[in-house]
Amino acid sequence: MRRIYISYCEADNELALFLATQLRARGFDVWIDYERIMHNQRSNPRLTDELRSYDSVVFLHSCAALHHPLVQQELAIARELNLPVFVLLLEQLDIRASGEFAYLLRYDSIDFSLWQNRRQANMLLQELIRHLNQKQIPDYVISSSNADQLSQLAVLHGHTSWVRTVAFSLNGELLASCGNDKTVCLWDMRTTPTLLDVQTAHQASVWDVAFSPTEALLASCGNDSVIRIWDLENLPQLYELTRFMDHHDPVYALAFSPDGQLLASASYDNTVHVRDITRVRHTGIADVIVPLLHSSHVYHVAFSPDGQLLASASRDSTIRLWQIDRGNLRGLARAKPEFLLGHMSWVNSVAFAPHEPILASTSHDSTVRLWNLIDKQEIGRLVGHTASVNTATFSPDGRILATTSKDNTVRLWDVATQQSIAVIEGHDRWVNCAVFSPNGCYLITASGDHMIKVWGVPDAVANGI
Structure with a gap:
């Protein structure tokens, strides 16, 4: 069973909960930080150990998320652990203007800005699942x-x-x-x-x-x-x-x-x-x-x-x-x-x-x-x-x-x-x-x-x- 960690900020709670529910129904082991939803949590001292047990990270990419201290910590640790990160774009952002987050460009991304449209949501979810199920084979990717x-x-x-x-x-x-x-x-x-x-x-x-x-x-x-x-x-x-x-x-x-x-x-x-x-x-x-x-x-x-x-x-x-x-x-x-x-x-x-x-x-x-x-x-x-x-x-x-x-x-x-x-x-x-x-x-x-x-x-x- 693939273990998925969802990285998000409280402004994107609705999508985070939707993804957690849908992915669990399809057999994924999904971790979502409910403390963040209830109490606007800003830090987590156990984060490194928690992330180490997951196969990949799904990042809900929004302006608010990029400025959230806990999200920044999650992305930094995922990078250190070399975890695959799947970026769901919720709005168009020029992250090239910020060298701090330029590395996100190397990750797979899906435009999720229309996810609240039911028909679009189903198609986007299927695309995300296809990405998550892909065998991790970086040695054979043409480079x-x-x-x-x-x-x-x-x-x-x-x-x-x-x-x-x-x-x-x-x-x-x-x-x-x-x-x-x-x-x-x-x-x-x-x-x-x-x-x-x-x-x-x-x-x-x-x-x-x-x-x-x-x-x-x-x-x-x-x-x-x-x-x-x-x-x-x-x-x-x-x-x-x-x-x-x-x-x-x-x-x-x-x-x-x-x-x-x-x-x-x-x-x-x-x-x-x-x-x-x-x-x-x-x-x-x-x-x-x-x-x-x-x-x-x-x-x-x-x-x-x-x-x-x-x-x-x-x-x-x-x-x-x-x-x-x-x-x-x-x-x-x-x-x-x-x-x-x-x-x-x-x-x-x-x-x-x-x-x-x-x-x-x-x-x-x-x-x-x-x-x-x-x-x-x-x-x-x-x-x-x-x-x-x-x-x-x-x-x-x-x-x-x-x-x-x-x-x-x-x-x-x-x-x-x-x-x-x-x-x-x-x-x-x-x-x-x-x-x-x-x-x-x-x-x-x-x-x-x-x-x-x-x-x-x-x-x-x-x-x-």
């Missing part, structure tokens, strides 16, 4: 210290032409892929990778696939200008729930907002379309569709982790940042974006760091650039690829950036030092995409050689990860 030891662990055979994109579901159990063979493939990744289903509804090459972070939905898009929404509730087979045909040319990329309520797409028609799909499962349509303009083809789009920014990458050599106002989504069409300028050729992709205000971009100019989203300035230029850089993706902890290129390689970069730490040369054609598994133990790559390859630390398979 700067072992990145140069990565080996090919598996090859997934299912496509008969170029593989364009691969994407993981939030829990890491499913992998979706798509390619020039007009198919969308769905894989079971829980043990040995297994092909579950192949869908052939698209009438031309399929460019991108994306899982909803909150619903059992998968989106796909391609050269037929159609975005298809697939229902995942009746696996192993996919069923088309609905489709969007509001673009007039090929659609290259898709992105769900972190709360799953918005779906953005990037197209050859020089636009990004942002859709409100809150009720799509019930109505089959988008409540709102907002077009955003570039001066040339748009190749990629991504939401920031907090859902407040949308970044788009274009053949016009610009990156545009759009501020999302949920209260006035239609007004986004008239909003002026901020520009990130620096690439000398078209921009192929953008990726937000999971825990830092950093954006990575890749370009046909063979460079990868890092941008500070606070002052919108370039803070790094990663040089090493010898041809156009197709995509970039951050590891779950944000410490490693993986980039793919038309030079047939994948490069891994240490984000802090901005140095190349590994080069993977396992494909015979362009590498079109790479994605880390949600537990950080695997890197999946997709290529023009028709192959999907799984990379990881060799001992990972032997130890049953």
